[in-house]
Amino acid sequence: MDTEQIDAYLRRIGTGRPAAPTTQALRDLHLAHLRSVPFENLSVHLGEDIELTGKALVTKVVDARRGGFCYELNGAFAALLTALGFDVTLLQARVYDDAGQPGIPYDHLALRVRTEDSGDWLADVGFGAHSHLPLAFGDRGEQADPGGTFRIAGAPEDDLQVVKDGKPQYLVDLRPRALADFTAGAWYHRTSPDSHFTRSLVCSRVTGSGGRVTLSGRTLTTTVDGERRTAELATEAEVLAAYDRHFGIVLEREPQLRRPERT
Template sequence: MDSEEIDAYLRRLGAKRPARPTTDALRALQLCHLRTVPFENLSIHLGEEIVLEEKQLLDKVVGARRGGFCYELNGAFGALLASLGYDVTLFAARVYGEEGRLGVPYDHLALRVRTVDGGDWLSDVGFGAHSHFPLAFRERDDQADPGGTFRIAEAGPDAAGAGGGPASAGAGDLDVLRDGTPAYRLELRPRVLGDFVTGAWWHSTSPRSHFRQSLVCSRVTEDGGRVTLSGRKLVLTGAAGGGREERELGTDEEVLAAYRERFGIQLERVPTVRGLP
C-alpha cells in the first residue's frame, strides 16, 4: 500500500495518520474502523465476486465505500496497519455456533498486532458485535470493553466440530470469549490472505453458511451503540445498558435510504437473499 492509498484509507476512516505505530494509535484506528466501515454480507446477495487480494479489498472498502465480512475487513485493516509500520500477523479461527459447535476451518480471520511501545494485541474489526478496542493478547483475565467483558483463554480439549464430531484444540490454540460465552477459537499459526479463499468461498456458496441465509449490515455508532439493518428490519441498540428500537422498513426507497444514510452505502437496488443452489 503506497502513501496515497494509506491517506485515502485514513480519510475513509476519518482518522489522522499516526506519527508512530503505537498502542494508542491502534486503539483509535480500530474504533474509527468499526464506526465507519460496516460489517456486511451484501456482496453475496448482490452477485458480486469476493476477491481476497489487497487491491480489490481497497477498491471495495475505500474506493466504493463499502464494508464486508471478516476476510475483507480484517484483510484490508491488516494491510493498512502493516503499511503504517505495525507488526501484523493473520490468524485463522473457527467460530462457535449452536451447542458450542465449532465452524469450518478458516471460518474467521483475526489479527495479532504488535506496537513499537511493546503492545501485543488481538485486533478484530470483522466479527460484527465484538470488542471496540484491541484485546491484550497475553492477558488471561477478564478485559472490560464497551462491547462487553472479554477473555482470551487457553483452548479446552473438547469442542464439537462443524460436522458434529469432536474438534480437539491444537497446541497453543486460544478461545476468545465475550461475556462468558466462547466466540471463536484462534489457531496460533501465521497465515496469508490467500489461505482464506476457501473459507470465503464456503461462506459465499454453502447452504449451511448463515451468510447465505440472511442479510446483515451493521456498525458501531458514535455513542457506543450499534445500528443494524437485517433485511428490512432496522435495529438501533444503545450503548451498554441502553435501549433497543426496531422497525420494519416498508418500501425499497426506505431500505436504500437506510443503507445510504446509516452506512454511507449507495446501492442501485435492494439486495435480497439469493436462492440457494
C-alpha cells in the first residue's frame, strides 16, 4: 500500500495515522475498524466474486465502502497494519459449532500482531460479535473487554483456544500462513450448503456507543446497553435504505438468499 492508499483506508475508518506501531495505536485502529467496516456476507448472496489478494480486499473495503467476512476483513486489516509498520502474522483457526466441535481447517482467519512496546496481540475484526479490542496473546487469564470476558487458553498440539464468556469460540493454529492459503476455506463458505454463510444474510457492526446494529435479511436489530430492539422491514426500499443508513452500503437491489443445493 502506498501513502495515498493508507490515508484513504484511515479515512474509511475515521482515524488518523499513528505516530508509531504501538499497542495503543493498534487498539485505536481495531475499534475504529469494527465501528466503520461491517461484518457482512452480502457478496455470497449477490453472486459477487471474492478475491483473496491484499489489493482486491483493500479495494472492496476502502473504494467500494463494503465490508466482508473474516478472510476479507482481517486480510484487509493485515495489509493496513503491515503498511503502518506493525509485524503481522496470519493464523488459521477452526470455529466451534453449536455442539462444541471445531470446524474445517482454514475456517477462520485471525491475526497475530506484534507492537513495538508490549509484545503480541490477537487482533480480529472479522468474527462478528467478538472482542472490541485486541487480546493479549500471552495472557492466559481472563481479559475484560466491552464485547465480553475473553480468555486465551492452551490446547493440544500447541494450538490456542479463544473463549468468550466461558464458551469456546475458535481454535487457533500458531503456524504462520499466507492469504492464499485461505482460498479453499473461502470457497467452502461461499458454496457449501453446510456453511452458515450460505444459510443466512447478515450485516453487522459495532456502534459508537459500544452496542451493535445488525441487519439479518429484513430484520433490523439494535443493541444499546444490553437492550435489544428489533424491527421488521416491509419493503425492498426500506432494506436498501437501512444498508445505506446504518452501514454506508449502497446497493442497487436487495440481497436474496442463494442456498446451494446438495448434489
